[in-house]
Amino acid sequence: MRNALNVCVLQKDDSHLRLLIQGVDVAFVNSLRRIIIAEVPCMAIDEVMVIENSSVLHDEILAHRLGLIPLTTDLDNYKLPEECSCKSDLGCKLCRVSLILDVEAGDKMMIVYSGDLKSDDPNVIPVSNRIPIVKLAPRQKVKLEIYARLSRGKDHAKWQPVSMCAYKYLPRINIDEGKCDGCGKCINICPKRILIKANSVVSVQRVLDCTLCQDCVKACPKKPPAIQVKWNENSFVFSFESTGALPVERIAFEAFKILDKRLEGLLNSLAAAERAEEVEGVGS
Numbered sequence: 001m002r003n004a005l006n007v008c009v010l011q012k013d014d015s016h017l018r019l020l021i022q023g024v025d026v027a028f029v030n031s032l033r034r035i036i037i038a039e040v041p042c043m044a045i046d047e048v049m050v051i052e053n054s055s056v057l058h059d060e061i062l063a064h065r066l067g068l069i070p071l072t073t074d075l076d077n078y079k080l081p082e083e084c085s086c087k088s089d090l091g092c093k094l095c096r097v098s099l100i101l102d103v104e105a106g107d108k109m110m111i112v113y114s115g116d117l118k119s120d121d122p123n124v125i126p127v128s129n130r131i132p133i134v135k136l137a138p139r140q141k142v143k144l145e146i147y148a149r150l151s152r153g154k155d156h157a158k159w160q161p162v163s164m165c166a167y168k169y170l171p172r173i174n175i176d177e178g179k180c181d182g183c184g185k186c187i188n189i190c191p192k193r194i195l196i197k198a199n200s201v202v203s204v205q206r207v208l209d210c211t212l213c214q215d216c217v218k219a220c221p222k223k224p225p226a227i228q229v230k231w232n233e234n235s236f237v238f239s240f241e242s243t244g245a246l247p248v249e250r251i252a253f254e255a256f257k258i259l260d261k262r263l264e265g266l267l268n269s270l271a272a273a274e275r276a277e278e279v280e281g282v283g284s
């Protein structure tokens with residue numbers, strides 16, 4: 001029987017979260033990964049009205065670059081356009097944020113940065129002020145009216161709240177001390193340097209860094225090898241990196257919430273199908 005779900009935080013900082021998830025199968029962690037990439041909403045620039053653009057970049061390229069700038073997201077105070085009561089293509093203040101970019105170069109060449117964007121909402125601003133947008137030659141100008149909206153990564157990659165989301169099986173490395181003669185070939189070949197030798201005994205350090213490449217097993221001169229790299233089918237090291245749009249714990253929380261809602265929807269439709277079948281059985 002499978003163990004109960006157990007989640008433990010291995011590493012957490014402003015942009016990274018690494019979890020050890022135990023007691024689940026690969027389908028579960030893969031659903032979580034796909035939800036984080038494609039379903040957790042975040043803000044991105046979606047519409048650009050060009051009032052003036054005398055830079056060398058075409059309007060479309062400028063708009064595309066703006067779309068890829070990660071914006072801090074306020075999920076509590078904004079709605080997805082399709083869920084907003086305004087039902088308008090233009091949106092309202094509940095489902096869109098206005099920004100302005102109005103920069104003119106003086107006598108010298110200059111670079112327009114994401115920090116030059118002026119947002120109506122101080123909670124929705126570029127994650128970094130140092131993202132270059134366009135270079136302006138003397139007296140060139142860009143004046144743009146910009147709208148940002150919430151949406152999901154499945155609509156466009158600019159709405160992905162993460163720049164990386166991946167998992168691997170929890171590695172399990174066994175060294176047969178009876179067979180190992182401490183030749184050290186496995187230590188030198190390991191790309192992650194997770195094996196060490198002390199008093200001619202090879203041991204494992206930082207097992208979570210193992211990428212399961214099996215190079216150590218192939219390098220072992222013993223037949224069969226004295227080292228074995230296996231993995232636990234129900235334990236995963238799950239990690240992702242936020243673009244800065246949302247805090248990492250909020251991304252995880254939203255992903256679990258969406259997964260829960262999806263599963264509830266599935267259960268409801270199964271129950272409805274069962275009821276319909278029963279009614280049909282009674283009727284015939």
Ligand SMILES: [Zn+2]
Nearest residue numbers: 084086092095
């Ligand atoms: Zn609206």
